[in-house]
Amino acid sequence: MIGRSLDRATTLRLGRTLSAQAYGQIVTILVQIALVPLLLHAWGTRLYGAWLLLSAVPFYLTFSDLGFTNVAKNAMVMAVAAGRRDVATRVFHSVFALLCAASPLLMVASAALILAVDLRQWLALDAKAAVSAPAVLLLLILQVLLYQFFLLVCAGIRSGNRPATEAAWAATARLMEGAAIAIAAWAGGGLVAAAAAMVVARLIALFAAYRSLRRLADWLRLGWRQADGAALASLWRPALAHMLLPLGQALLIHLPVVIIGGIMGALATVTFATTRTLARLGMAATNMISNSVASEYAALAGQGDQHCAARLLRLQVGATLMLIAAYGLAILVAAPFVLPLLTHDSVGAVYPFLPLLVAAVAAEMLWSALLTPIAAVNRHGGVTAAFLIVALATMAAAGAVTEAWGLTGIAAALLAAHAAMIPITIIAGHRRAR
Known part of the structure; x- marks a missing residue:
């Protein structure tokens, strides 16, 4: 293909x-x-x-x-x-x-x-x-x-x-x-x-x-x-924008553990952390795909070949979607057996927390893939700024939703955050292409 x-x-x-x-x-x-x-x-x-x-x-x-x-x-x-x-x-x-x-x-x-x-x-x-x-x-x-x-x-x-x-x-x-x-x-x-x-x-x-x-x-x-000072001046905006991505990721990865620990206690914290570790295994595969094609997008942009870049994006998104489907099915089937095995029966699959968390990771996998051609040409500033705002808003609401719905609430908040990034990234990609 x-x-x-x-x-x-x-x-x-x-x-x-x-x-x-x-x-x-x-x-x-x-x-x-x-x-x-x-x-x-x-x-x-x-x-x-x-x-x-x-x-x-x-x-x-x-x-x-x-x-x-x-x-x-x-x-x-x-x-x-x-x-x-x-x-x-x-x-x-x-x-x-x-x-x-x-x-x-x-x-x-x-x-x-x-x-x-x-x-x-x-x-x-x-x-x-x-x-x-x-x-x-x-x-x-x-x-x-x-x-x-x-x-x-x-x-x-x-x-x-x-x-x-x-x-x-x-x-x-x-x-x-x-x-x-x-x-x-x-x-x-x-x-x-x-x-x-x-x-x-x-x-x-x-x-x-x-x-x-x-x-x-x-x-x-x-x-x-x-x-050349002018060369650095041309890079500082995308460089600082690049820094916003790990900052937003750190907020969505580390703060939920703190919030759950403070509201629900140690067992819920262990359940969340262990389930999330298992659910995020698919990120490594999509990151491999994204890292493999990033340089191609940059080279094609330098050559001005938008048609080939569009074909490459379709291939990348298609491979990512197939991987997401396989990953989601595998985790949902395996988690009820793997979680007790990993934790000596201390943690089991919790519903609807588990499918919501898997859906959140799937949404993250998709928008991260869509970000690749944008970040590869240093036009990612708007997306990473939006991501940091979304992450801050999500964590601001995380305490209340955790108080109300427990692990299900925090998983739903993470799903909403990553789902919101999909249309933001798609719009940014269309603007980059134009």
Whole structure:
């Protein structure tokens, strides 16, 4: 079907990208599953718990580039596809200069904050973990800042419409970091050794990916000679708009747990969280599809080929709808058996909460897919702003509906939020096409 609708080169490229995305999912699951028993055995519960706490803190610095690397890759793909390598280089150098200026400032500010607060009390650490906590946090923050440079190099790799290579490097870097942590722990190292191993692994991945970039695009190299304030000015609106998406997602993912815990208690919280985890499994598959076609939309926009972009959208939406149907049926059939198995009979399927929650995730899968061609050309500002407003309104009403209808009420609120995003995204897509 795809082969009849798209040219052979595009079909092969999409196949390679899907394979690379699948490789990334396998690596993510492997690292997450394998590290838990390994680190528990090597460190014990207390030290592993301290590692989880400390490694969660620098997560918020993953947004330290303010979304510029994400929108830069779209701009670079469009520029190269349009034959404007000079524009792609200006974007690349401009974001690199921004990172070079911001990273030392963030590192110094982080160090000052870490030394000023009582980490033992703030994070409820025991005496052994508290001694090494400042060094661990500084190393983890350094690793996060190096990750921003890695993302920029990956943007350079993608600029020639090579999303498969980019995805493969991203997954390989995650695998290297996971292996580095495991080796450090099994060699008898503590938290500092594991954090230092992560930094070394990220540095190796960064230099290796950059060598790959230089082989693939010898015209593109790191530097700031062609850095341009106008290039950054053209990116800041879509960059900040990009930041609104994870903010809205965080509201809809984390706040319901807090609201349910405060109103209904621990059992309802566990029921909601476990059921939602199972229901959201389908998001990984639709994200794989969306991530695989995003670069194609950017390249087609650069070439001005709206007809091929429309065909690709029809294929993407068709595949997504089939996946949603299969996913919804599978979850509704399996949940009554899987939930008690996962929770040792502590949690069972609750109706109509379960089908409403599955419908909410299905709506999220659909509008997220429809957002892909819009975000791929950095025209997503209106949609992400609307999403944040919808998320805020939903959470403002969540307490009342939970008080009135319990888990069914919160699931209905989430369904309403994601269903409302479908026509908003469709309208934005039509405007982008025009």
